[in-house]
Amino acid sequence: MENKNLSDKESLELITEMINTAKGNIQNSYIYFLIWGWLVILACLLNYGLLKFTDMEHPELAWSILIIGFFLSGWYGYKLGKSSQVKTYSDRIYGQIWFAFIISYFILLFFMKNINYNINPLILIMAGGSTYLSGITIKFRPLIYGGIVLWISAIISFMLPGDLQLLTSAGGILLGYLVPGYILKYKNGKNV
Amino acid sequence: MFKTLDPLLHSQLRLSIMSLLVSVEQADFVFIKEKTEATAGNLSVQLDKLSNAGYIEIIKGYRGKKPHTSCRITKNGIEAFENYVNVLKSYINIKK
Numbered sequence: 001m002e003n004k005n006l007s008d009k010e011s012l013e014l015i016t017e018m019i020n021t022a023k024g025n026i027q028n029s030y031i032y033f034l035i036w037g038w039l040v041i042l043a044c045l046l047n048y049g050l051l052k053f054t055d056m057e058h059p060e061l062a063w064s065i066l067i068i069g070f071f072l073s074g075w076y077g078y079k080l081g082k083s084s085q086v087k088t089y090s091d092r093i094y095g096q097i098w099f100a101f102i103i104s105y106f107i108l109l110f111f112m113k114n115i116n117y118n119i120n121p122l123i124l125i126m127a128g129g130s131t132y133l134s135g136i137t138i139k140f141r142p143l144i145y146g147g148i149v150l151w152i153s154a155i156i157s158f159m160l161p162g163d164l165q166l167l168t169s170a171g172g173i174l175l176g177y178l179v180p181g182y183i184l185k186y187k188n189g190k191n192v
Numbered sequence: 193m194f195k196t197l198d199p200l201l202h203s204q205l206r207l208s209i210m211s212l213l214v215s216v217e218q219a220d221f222v223f224i225k226e227k228t229e230a231t232a233g234n235l236s237v238q239l240d241k242l243s244n245a246g247y248i249e250i251i252k253g254y255r256g257k258k259p260h261t262s263c264r265i266t267k268n269g270i271e272a273f274e275n276y277v278n279v280l281k282s283y284i285n286i287k288k
């Protein structure tokens with residue numbers, strides 16, 4: 001790029017072009033959807049399996065595998081922060097949304113005994129919130145729809161008995177988390 | 193009154209840098225270099241000019257063992273950029 005002087009029109013075009021360049025920078029944020037999506041589905045199915053096929057007193061303890069998610073997300077967050085060349089305002093909001101929801105999950109898991117381990121619909125409500133807000137922040141429609149799917153799953157879940165709630169959760173997370181997560185991954189791959 | 197365009201911003205590379213920085217919180221030297229397609233030498237000179245004017249802040253540090261430079265727009269920079277755009281708009285309105 002030269003240091004030449006510009007006409008008014010060239011100046012405006014340049015400003016618009018550069019602002020759009022900075023905006024189009026989608027980070028590798030899909031990774032969180034894949035980590036949490038797979039872990040929550042695994043927890044649901046494990047819980048369902050333990051409930052149906054074993055005499056375990058608290059099959060809900062299957063949810064403790066989500067702890068792996070805290071470490072994995074933390075590690076990826078640290079790695080991405082170190083390698084990213086640019087920090088946008090939406091990246092910061094996006095990171096904070098995830099931080100807020102991870103703290104909420106943690107509190108819920110820690111005290112699940114106090115609410116008789118009925119955490120399925122609550123997990124879906126929170127997952128819906130984080131997904132919807134993420135979609136709004138990075139202006140990505142599949143995530144916005146994903147959030148809505150998760151909220152609908154939560155409503156269905158409240159109307160079903162415990163064992164069926166687990167399968168609804170697994171389905172909700174698959175459609176609301178993993179599908180948009182993989183679309184984002186595919187789009188990100190094309191951007192690079 | 194006919195306002196003049198800030199000469200510091202009225203150059204292709206410096207205006208590009210400012211437009212990039214106004215839309216992000218912080219950007220690395222490498223990122224700005226890639227997006228503006230400028231040479232490292234030229235970019236350094238222009239960044240210093242903007243920094244001396246107080247329009248941007250240059251943060252030098254280390255990432256691991258490698259030296260690492262990133263830039264951030266200052267309040268003065270945002271003001272100057274907004275003034276520049278407003279003057280530009282007034283020119284275009286007059287021409288209409």
